[in-house]
Amino acid sequence: MTGARSEIMVLDEPFVRDVAIVGGCGRVGLPLGLALAAGGLSVSLYDLNESAVALVNDGVMPFAEEGASDLLDALVRTGRISASTDPAGVSGAENIIVVVGTPVDEHLNPDLTAVPRAVEQCAGHLRDGQLLVLRSTVHPGVTALTEKLLARLGRRVDVAFCPERIAEGRALTELSDLPQIVAARHDRAVQRAEKLFRHLTDRVVVLTPEEAELAKLFTNTWRYVKFATANQFWMMANDAGLNYQRIRDAVTYRYPRAADLPMPGFAAGPCLFKDTMQLAAFHRNNFGLGHAAMLINEGLPLYLVSRLEARYDLARMRIGILGMAFKGGSDDSRESLAYKLRKILLVKAGAVTCTDPRVPDERLLGLDEVLAGSDLLIIGAPHPEYADLRTDLPLVDMWGLTGREPLV
Missing domain, CATH: 3.40.50.720 (NAD(P)-binding Rossmann-like Domain)
Known part of the structure; x- marks a missing residue:
């Protein structure tokens, strides 16, 4: 990791949410959103699945996850968490977490563009000063590809890679019990990502992006x-x-x-x-x-x-x-x-x-x-x-x- 960037980002207007999760109504994004909201943050969930979004906003889990149903209902009632199919909501959050599928094709080759493509689709709603966290399991080098994409688009956004490591059915327990891996190219991004995930646990492990990408694949x-x-x-x-x-x-x-x-x-x-x-x-x-x-x-x-x-x-x-x-x-x-x-x-x-x-x-x-x-x-x-x-x-x-x- 290199030293923090020297420039200071000036915000046009304050953020209205702490976290927005892209792919937020799925089996990885929704438990994470619930855990962060339970930890005191305000969370918005962006997802293309209209039926899942409707269920979440009604306080109903779209899939089974131990301990999640009552928690979701309570958090929706307090306004701590909400879901939407409108990507514009991404612009109002200080921290953007991307959770999208990263498949292999029929020839068993990985799709290196899945995460950058999701980021690019939201790029028009990104704002300078945000932290973009990649949470999906990715082929080594995808974090670097995302950084290059954002630079090409002129977005001054900090980027971190913090892989999910939960087991379905035990997500809410493991999000707090397991150490969180945090990786970024620059110290400022590391510090921001570490601050975010300390809402889940005090056990944080810092790696470089490429080390973290391999760590998840090795696991x-x-x-x-x-x-x-x-x-x-x-x-x-x-x-x-x-x-x-x-x-x-x-x-x-x-x-x-x-x-x-x-x-x-x-x-x-x-x-x-x-x-x-x-x-x-x-x-x-x-x-x-x-x-x-x-x-x-x-x-x-x-x-x-x-x-x-x-x-x-x-x-x-x-x-x-x-x-x-x-x-x-x-x-x-x-x-x-x-x-x-x-x-x-x-x-x-x-x-x-x-x-x-x-x-x-x-x-x-x-x-x-x-x-x-x-x-x-x-x-x-x-x-x-x-x-x-x-x-x-x-x-x-x-x-x-x-x-x-x-x-x-």
Whole structure:
């Protein structure tokens, strides 16, 4: 980081809000807005999703997040937080936080322009003297691209990169419990970003933008690789006719160096796979470990079906999938491998029905209907609702949720 810029920014008029969040009604932006508003700041949420904006302004959460519903209702009533589809509201806030999706394309190449494009769309409403915080997970170098964009547009705006690191469902807890990473090119921007995020926690870690960009990618990739390791171990044990759960329990029992060895299961969702591919692209696709993890994790539904084919006459069977979210306890089905499993079984099995107590999807049936119409069940997402499931049907539970034998 370099020294603070010497020029003093003179404001034309005072700010009327402390924070505006671009993409503020989504699963990352809304919990952040709630946490900052609960910390005493006034927050506006800018989002293109009209239905989500309407729900938020009515004090209703557009998705499930523990502890958020009552908090949102209270904050809306006090005027501490509000939502809008009008980008003009961005101009009234001292701090702008950008939270937008950063996908990879069909060739697994990262979209480096997603965040700068969102910034450019709001550029007409940016004012000199604001702090612009990039919160999205980005390919290394995107912060620098954004800085160049703002300079080209003549905007005298401080820029910081402060990546989100929450787990869905635990966002409000983790926003205060986890340290916040703060990164910027200039000392003034670091100080402003640190001041902002100290409304959430006193634990702040300062990095350069490029270090912080890699730190976030390393975090998600590490989890993806770790899940792939567990999935490969399960396949090895399963192919040998051995119980992985018993082996894992023995390995992890009072042995701290293996305490984080997971059970197998679908490693999916909108972040882990995508960010592993972003990291691979950053290193010129020279990332054998990441690509191997992708083959294992993305191949798990195929492995599962191949093992079932060897054991059952699938073409004559009705298969029920329990849980379509990308992880247990969530209502988020984005990039869920349970849907990939469904697609494969639609070709291989006689019939496939799916259920989920949390995911809103008109194609899904009730649990009782799926149980009554199935010959074999597969747990696709380990929702706690399935832990005490009572059925005499064959049940595939690689997660170890029900205590059933995990062999397939």
